[in-house]
Amino acid sequence: MTSDHKQSGRIRSKVATRPVLPGPAEPGPAEPATAEPATAEPANADSAGGDLVDDLFRVHAVTLVRVAMLLLGDQPSAEDVVQDAFFGLYRSLPKLKDRSKALPYLRASVVNGSRSVLRSRQRAVRRGVHHEPPVWSAESAAMAGEDRKALLAAVARLPRRAREVLALRYYLDLADHEIAAALGVSRATVSSTASRALAALGRELQEEL
Amino acid sequence: MNTLEERLRDAYHAAADTVRPETVLPSAILGPPGRARRRPGRGPSRGRLVIPLAAAAAVIAVAAAVAVLLPRAAPGLGRGGSADGPAALVPLTTPGYFVAMNWTQTPSMFVVNATTGARGSQISLPFPAADLTSVATGDGQTFVVAATAPEGCSTTLYRFSLAANGTPSPMTAFTEVTGQISDPWAMAVSAGARFVAYQTLACGQQIDSVAEQNNAQGYLSVLDTVTGQSKRWTFRNDGPGAGNVSISASGGVVGSGSEVIDTSAAPGSLAARGRVVATDGEFGPSVNFNIGNSPGKTISGPSVLIGGLNVSPDGKTAYFATFKEDKFDKPVWTNWQLRAFDLATGQTRLVRSFPGTEGGPAAVTFDPTGRYMVVESVVRTGPTTELALIDTATGQVTQLNASWAADPAIAW
Numbered sequence: 001m002t003s004d005h006k007q008s009g010r011i012r013s014k015v016a017t018r019p020v021l022p023g024p025a026e027p028g029p030a031e032p033a034t035a036e037p038a039t040a041e042p043a044n045a046d047s048a049g050g051d052l053v054d055d056l057f058r059v060h061a062v063t064l065v066r067v068a069m070l071l072l073g074d075q076p077s078a079e080d081v082v083q084d085a086f087f088g089l090y091r092s093l094p095k096l097k098d099r100s101k102a103l104p105y106l107r108a109s110v111v112n113g114s115r116s117v118l119r120s121r122q123r124a125v126r127r128g129v130h131h132e133p134p135v136w137s138a139e140s141a142a143m144a145g146e147d148r149k150a151l152l153a154a155v156a157r158l159p160r161r162a163r164e165v166l167a168l169r170y171y172l173d174l175a176d177h178e179i180a181a182a183l184g185v186s187r188a189t190v191s192s193t194a195s196r197a198l199a200a201l202g203r204e205l206q207e208e209l
Numbered sequence: 210m211n212t213l214e215e216r217l218r219d220a221y222h223a224a225a226d227t228v229r230p231e232t233v234l235p236s237a238i239l240g241p242p243g244r245a246r247r248r249p250g251r252g253p254s255r256g257r258l259v260i261p262l263a264a265a266a267a268v269i270a271v272a273a274a275v276a277v278l279l280p281r282a283a284p285g286l287g288r289g290g291s292a293d294g295p296a297a298l299v300p301l302t303t304p305g306y307f308v309a310m311n312w313t314q315t316p317s318m319f320v321v322n323a324t325t326g327a328r329g330s331q332i333s334l335p336f337p338a339a340d341l342t343s344v345a346t347g348d349g350q351t352f353v354v355a356a357t358a359p360e361g362c363s364t365t366l367y368r369f370s371l372a373a374n375g376t377p378s379p380m381t382a383f384t385e386v387t388g389q390i391s392d393p394w395a396m397a398v399s400a401g402a403r404f405v406a407y408q409t410l411a412c413g414q415q416i417d418s419v420a421e422q423n424n425a426q427g428y429l430s431v432l433d434t435v436t437g438q439s440k441r442w443t444f445r446n447d448g449p450g451a452g453n454v455s456i457s458a459s460g461g462v463v464g465s466g467s468e469v470i471d472t473s474a475a476p477g478s479l480a481a482r483g484r485v486v487a488t489d490g491e492f493g494p495s496v497n498f499n500i501g502n503s504p505g506k507t508i509s510g511p512s513v514l515i516g517g518l519n520v521s522p523d524g525k526t527a528y529f530a531t532f533k534e535d536k537f538d539k540p541v542w543t544n545w546q547l548r549a550f551d552l553a554t555g556q557t558r559l560v561r562s563f564p565g566t567e568g569g570p571a572a573v574t575f576d577p578t579g580r581y582m583v584v585e586s587v588v589r590t591g592p593t594t595e596l597a598l599i600d601t602a603t604g605q606v607t608q609l610n611a612s613w614a615a616d617p618a619i620a621w
Contacts, residue, residue, distance in 0.1 A: 062228065062230045065228050066225035066226075066228045067225075069224070069225065069227070069228050070221055070224055070225060075227070075228050078228070119312070119392075135224050135227050136220075136224060144223065145220075145223060147216075147220075148216075148219065148220040148223050148224070151216055151217065151220045152220050152221075152224055155217075155220075159359060159360050160359065166217060167221065170214060170217040170218045170221050171218070171221040171222065171225060198213055198214070201213060201217075202213055205213070
């Protein structure tokens with residue numbers, strides 16, 4: 001079933017269990033001082049792998065949450081997606097021969113997880129369950145600037161792939177080949193999608209003016 | 210700002226900066242299990258519970274070991290037919306196979322043994338998998354498949370049949386309808402696939418924001434595939450008409466959201482011509498929900514969600530689920546009830562409660578006789594979905610072994 005309640009993050013939290021992530025490091029404070037101690041060695045990752053995930057988390061977690069937030073519009077869902085992405089990475093470490101691919105793996109996981117959340121939301125809406133309004137919505141006070149809100153609202157009306165390409169290109173400043181890897185499409189597709197998206201945005205904003 | 214690209218960068222960074230690291234991560238990391246705080250507005254179990262990787266993996270490993278060592282005792286749906294152990298399989302007298310569609314990632318479709326839950330052969334698609342949006346049947350033999358291109362404004366309907374041994378025939382396109390049939394619960398077909406009931410949104414509408422979702426104009430259509438004639442009713446996407454679509458075997462009664470309509474009704478407003486089976490709040494005081502680790506604690510308040518409504522094949526009964534909301538207006542998924550609304554008498558009866566169960570009948574589907582329903586619930590030890598059969602006459606539950614089920618839609 002559905003909706004947000006079926007996010008795997010929730011399932012794992014029901015397991016009592018609680019996944020999964022090490023602490024942040026980016027600007028933020030907080031060492032995970034009171035995090036629960038490990039009770040056993042994980043079955044499928046060595047300590048070097050754990051260090052890799054730790055390092056990636058420290059450097060990239062906040063940025064990935066932000067990217068997911070740009071795709072989803074709200075922070076709690078973005079956190080869930082990123083947490084799932086790191087959890088997936090941790091489980092996949094034994095199969096990940098080239099560890100330089102870990103970050104691309106995370107990016108792709110975040111994009112895929114965001115798609116899944118969006119689909120779940122459609123389903124939830126049919127049950128009458130609505131998610132939080134996006135930060136660029138008129139009712140949100142989180143973000144300043146009406147022009148910015150209008151622009152991102154226009155972006156939100158673009159097709160899904162176009163939104164993903166734009167966020168990865170203009171927020172993360174990824175090269176087209178990196179975007180292609182994250183989305184599982186060709187570079188040409190990234191290029192043409194971005195081009196069409198910008199054209200559509202331009203037309204829409206022109207009309208609004 | 211000079212160029213659109215610069216404006217985009219600026220807007221993205223402004224939006225991204227609303228995510229402050231200190232607002233997200235510290236509380237999540239520092240919260241020990243029993244004291245994890247939930248922020249207002251979040252889902253009931255979506256608190257950010259973050260612990261070291263090793264601990265989580267250890268717990269999962271233990272859970273997996275327990276799952277292997279202990280007998281399976283209908284975990285997803287509370288006490289099944291027997292409280293003493295796994296429920297016995299209900300002898301089925303109806304088609305032994307159904308079709309399941311995994312739709313949350315790259316959509317795919319495959320045959321499933323209805324008695325055991327075992328996954329069978331994958332059904333090949335004559336169109337890009339990403340276009341697959343829905344599959345439905347009214348008799349377990351003839352299936353209709355909806356294929357909608359993400360950016361298109363029409364849906365192509367395909368047909369295939371399932372042999373008694375579960376072998377699918379090749380799929381062939383038979384018609385195209387206007388609008389996007391955009392999710393698995395937006396289509397239903399009568400026996401023999403003569404009538405196809407489906408929901409669409411007006412083309413060009415985006416439903417990525419709450420306001421847009423609420424304002425969207427929806428259409429409920431019934432197409433007679435023999436005559437080619439169709440009838441259409443309108444509904445608002447935030448109204449009771451939005452939701453699961455179902456149709457009786459004869460095609461005479463259609464369920465849509467919380468509404469049921471006789472297909473002889475004139476076209477127009479679904480709200481004006483349909484009949485609301487249940488409303489939010491109708492069962493509020495009578496539903497007892499468990500919250501977190503406090504079994505038996507009752508949430509007061511009238512809000513109850515109505516979901517997964519399905520008209521029975523004989524068109525006489527509408528089955529639906531009720532959920533309670535918490536004080537943040539979020540559904541409490543860990544408990545739900547299956548109820549039946551008698552369309553002749555207007556009486557509602559409780560078919561079964563599912564205490565302590567995560568789940569609901571989002572994938573609820575009848576077998577062609579209307580006696581059995583297959584529903585889904587969430588496994589507590591992994592990101593898959595439990596499936597179970599419910600005997601609507603006795604309330605008996607039989608758990609299916611469906612570890613393949615990530616988030617399925619089912620056509621039986």
